[in-house]
Amino acid sequence: MPVTFPSLPFFEALQREMRAERDRFARLGFFDTTFVVEGPFSAWRAMLDAIHALGAADTVHSLNTLTHFGDRLRVRYDDPDGHDKMYRFAQSIQELLDLSARIDFRYPDGGSPPARAEPLRRIGT
Amino acid sequence: MSYLSTVDFAEDPQFVDRFLRTMKGDLDLSWMEAPRPPAVCRPQNERRGLTFRDLDVGPYGFSEMPEVIRENRSFAPRGALLPEGLPDLQAEVNRKSEVWAYNIEGYYEEAMSRQWNTTTDIPWADLDRIDLPEDIGKAYAQLLTFLTEVEMIATDVPAKWMGRLNADFFEVKSFIATQAMDEARHAEVFRKRALSTGYGLLRASHHNEHNLKFLRDADSFAESSLTLHLQAEGMVLTLFRFSEYIAPTEADKKLFRLVMQDEARHVGYGMQHLKWVMDHAPEKRELIHRHLDEAENFVFGAGYATEVIEPFIILAGKGTKKANIEQGVRITNAFQLKQTEEYFERLAKCGLPERRERSRLWKFVELNRQAMAGAA
Numbered sequence: 001m002p003v004t005f006p007s008l009p010f011f012e013a014l015q016r017e018m019r020a021e022r023d024r025f026a027r028l029g030f031f032d033t034t035f036v037v038e039g040p041f042s043a044w045r046a047m048l049d050a051i052h053a054l055g056a057a058d059t060v061h062s063l064n065t066l067t068h069f070g071d072r073l074r075v076r077y078d079d080p081d082g083h084d085k086m087y088r089f090a091q092s093i094q095e096l097l098d099l100s101a102r103i104d105f106r107y108p109d110g111g112s113p114p115a116r117a118e119p120l121r122r123i124g125t
Numbered sequence: 126m127s128y129l130s131t132v133d134f135a136e137d138p139q140f141v142d143r144f145l146r147t148m149k150g151d152l153d154l155s156w157m158e159a160p161r162p163p164a165v166c167r168p169q170n171e172r173r174g175l176t177f178r179d180l181d182v183g184p185y186g187f188s189e190m191p192e193v194i195r196e197n198r199s200f201a202p203r204g205a206l207l208p209e210g211l212p213d214l215q216a217e218v219n220r221k222s223e224v225w226a227y228n229i230e231g232y233y234e235e236a237m238s239r240q241w242n243t244t245t246d247i248p249w250a251d252l253d254r255i256d257l258p259e260d261i262g263k264a265y266a267q268l269l270t271f272l273t274e275v276e277m278i279a280t281d282v283p284a285k286w287m288g289r290l291n292a293d294f295f296e297v298k299s300f301i302a303t304q305a306m307d308e309a310r311h312a313e314v315f316r317k318r319a320l321s322t323g324y325g326l327l328r329a330s331h332h333n334e335h336n337l338k339f340l341r342d343a344d345s346f347a348e349s350s351l352t353l354h355l356q357a358e359g360m361v362l363t364l365f366r367f368s369e370y371i372a373p374t375e376a377d378k379k380l381f382r383l384v385m386q387d388e389a390r391h392v393g394y395g396m397q398h399l400k401w402v403m404d405h406a407p408e409k410r411e412l413i414h415r416h417l418d419e420a421e422n423f424v425f426g427a428g429y430a431t432e433v434i435e436p437f438i439i440l441a442g443k444g445t446k447k448a449n450i451e452q453g454v455r456i457t458n459a460f461q462l463k464q465t466e467e468y469f470e471r472l473a474k475c476g477l478p479e480r481r482e483r484s485r486l487w488k489f490v491e492l493n494r495q496a497m498a499g500a501a
Contacts, residue, residue, distance in 0.1 A: 029239030030173065062378050064385075068370040069459055080467070080474045081396055087362060087389035088235070090369075090382040 002104040002112075005048060010105055017099040024095070031089035034082035037063070039073035045107060047073075048100055052113035056098040063094055159206040177230035177296055187230070187296055192405070194219045194291045203293045216291040222406040223347045224290055224297045226397035233296055235390055236303035241383050243314040248376045252321055255374050264439035265373065267327040269319035271433050272368075274329055275361065276312035278337040280305050282353050286346050300394060307387040314380060328432050336427035339420065347402065351413060352420045354395025359471055360424065362388045363464040371440040371456075396475050403476035414483060421486045428461070429489075458493050465490045 003009040018025055043066060050061040059065070066073040067086075077083040086093065106112055134140050147153065162183050168175045181188050185204035197203070199211035218224055226232070257265060283301035290298050319326050340357060343349035365388055369381035402409055427433065434457065439445055441460070442453025469481040481487060 029235065056375070059372065059375055059378060062369065062375075062382075064366055064369045064382065065378070068366055069463070080471045081393060083467075084362070084389045084392055084396075087366060087385045088393065090385050090389075091379065094379075094382060 002106045005100075005105045005107060006044070010100075010103065013103045013105075014096060014099055017102050018096055021099070025092065028092045028095065029089075031085075031092045033085060033089070033093075034079065035075050035077040035086050037067060037073055037086075038076055039066075041108075043072040047097070048105075049113045051098055051101050053115070053117045055101045055116065057094065063097060064090060161204070161206060164204075173234070176234050177299075178234075181230070190221055190293060192221050194221070194293045197291065197293050200292050203295055214292075217289040218286075218294070218346045219291045220406075221294070222402055223345070224294050224350075224398070225401050225405075226297070226394050227401055228397055229296045229300055229394065232390055232394050232397075233300045233303060236300065236307070236387075239386060239390075240303075240306070241310070243310055243317060246383065247314065247317075247380055249317075249321065251376045252318075252374065255376075257322065257373055258444070260439055260445040261373060261443065262322050262324050263327065264436040265377075266319050266322045266324035267432060268368065268436040268440065269315045269322070270326045270328065271330055271333060271436070273312050273315040273319060273326070274333060275337065275357075276308050276315060278341055279308035279353065279358070280312060282341055282349060283308070285341070286349060290346065304391055304394075307391070311384050311387065314384065318377070318380060330427070330430050330432045332430035333427040333433060336423040339423045343416075347409070348416050350395060350398055351416060354391050355399055355471065355475070356417065356420055356424065356468065358388055358391045358395060359468050360428070360464050362392050363460070363467050367437070367441075367460045367464075371437070373440070392471070396471055399472075399475040399477070410477070413477065414480065417480065417484070421484055425486065425489050454496075458496055462490060462493050465493075 003013055047057065047061045047063070047066060050058050057063070063073070064087075067075050075083060075086055077086075101116075132140070143153070162185075164180075164182050164185055166175065166180050166182060169179055170176075177187075180186060183189065183204075187203075190203070196207060198213040198216065199207070200214065201207055201211060256262075284305045287298055287301055287305070292298075316326070336357075340349070340352055343352060362385060365381050365385040369378050369385065372378045372381055399413075402413070437457045437460070438450060438453035440453070441456035442449035442451070465486055468486070469484070472478075472480045
C-alpha cells in the first residue's frame with residue numbers, strides 16, 4: 001500500500017527504514033536538527049524522483065546542492081548554529097533521504113516516482 | 126634531555142628503603158586515605174552511554190571550575206588530590222574564559238561518535254571508473270592541492286596548543302585532540318583524491334601560506350581559536366559546501382559531506398567559545414576586533430589568489446569555454462558573497478554585530494556585488 005509524499009506516514013516509513021539500518025546510522029553518529037528545509041513541491045519531487053530512479057541522490061540532487069544558494073530549496077533557521085547543524089550532520093541526513101528509494105509512495109497528483117533505472121547503488125558508509 | 130630529575134633514585138637511601146619495604150609487603154596505603162568526595166556517575170541516556178556531561182559532578186565536573194586555575198599546575202586530572210612536589214608545567218592558558226565553550230562536552234562526544242575512515246568510507250573504486258575532462262580534472266586537482274595545504278596547518282594549530290592548556294581544561298584538550306585527528310584525516314583525503322585524479326598535486330599558494338602562517342603564529346589560544354575555528358574554518362565550511370555543490374561525481378560529493386560535518390563541528394566550538402568570551406570577558410571586545418582586522422586582510426589575499434579562485438570558476442562553470450567561465454564567475458561571486466554573509470552572521474550571533482560595519486571585508490563584498498551587477 002503506497003504512502004503519500006508529503007505525509008506523516010512517508011516520514012514514518014523513512015524512520016522504519018532507518019531503524020533497519022541501525023548499525024550503519026549508528027556509525028555515522030547521533031544527530032538532531034534545529035532547522036527547516038522548505039521549497040516548492042517541484043524541487044522536492046525532482047529530488048525524490050532522482051533518488052528513486054538511482055537508489056541515491058545524483059550530483060545535482062543532493063540536499064546540500066539543492067539548498068546551497070537557496071534558489072531551489074531553502075534552509076530556514078533561527079540561529080546560525082542551527083544552520084550549521086545541517087552541515088554537522090550532512091551525511092546522516094543525505095543517507096536518511098536516500099532511504100526513500102526503498103519506499104513505495106505516490107505524489108498528491110497520483111503520480112509515482114520513476115522505476116529504478118539501474119541496479120540499486122548506494123554510497124553510504 | 127633538557128629536563129633532569131633532581132634525585133638519583135637508585136642512590137637515594139630513603140627512596141630505596143621505601144621500595145624494599147613495599148616489596149616485602151609493608152604497604153604505605155596513605156593514598157587510600159586521600160580525602161576525596163565519592164562519585165557515582167551513570168549514563169543519563171543509556172543509548173548514548175557514559176558521557177562527559179554525566180561526569181559533571183562536584184570537584185570532578187566542569188560547572189564548578191573557577192575562572193582562574195591557581196591550584197593545578199601539573200598533569201593531575203581535575204578533581205584528584207594534589208600532593209606536594211608536583212611539577213609546575215607552566216601551562217600558558219590558565220583562564221577558563223580563554224578556552225571554554227558552551228556545550229564543549231557535547232562537541233567532544235559528537236566528534237567521537239562521528240569519526241570516519243578515509244581509506245574505507247570513500248568509494249575509491251567508483252572514482253577509478255570516472256575520467257574527468259582535462260580542464261575540470263586540473264581545476265579539481267588544484268583545488269585539492271589548496272585544501273591539502275590548508276588542512277595540514279589546521280592539524281598543526283590545535284596540536285600546538287593542546288599541551289599548553291592547563292590540565293583542568295580536560296574537555297577542551299580532548300576536543301582539540303579530536304580536531305587535530307579530523308584535520309589530519311582531511312589532509313589525507315584531499316591528498317588521496319588529488320593523487321587519484323590523474324593530475325597529481327599542482328601549485329602551492331604563497332598568498333594562502335602567509336595566511337596559514339598568521340594562523341599558526343597567533344600570540345594566544347584565544348586569538349588562534351578566533352581565527353582558526355570561527356573565521357578560517359567558518360569560511361572553509363562554506364567552501365566545503367560549495368565544493369560539494371560543484372563536485373564532479375557522487376563520490377566526491379560524499380567526500381565533501383564527510384569533511385563538512387567535521388568542519389561544522391569545529392565552527393560550532395569556535396562560536397560557542399566566542400559567545401563564552403563575550404559573556405565572561407567582554408573587555409576583550411576591542412582586542413578581538415583588532416585581531417580580526419589583520420586576519421581579514423590575510424583572508425582576502427588568500428581567498429582571491431588566482432590559484433585559489435580560478436579552479437572554483439572552472440569547476441562551477443563546468444569548463445573553460447567563454448560561456449563556462451561567465452557562468453563560473455557568476456556562481457563563484459555568489460559563493461563568496463554567501464561566505465562573507467555567513468561569517469558576519471556567525472559573529473553577530475556570538476555578540477559582535479558591529480563587526481559587519483567595522484570590517485574591511487565588507488568593502489570586498491561591495492566589490493563583489495558591483496562585479497555581479499556589471500556581469501548581469
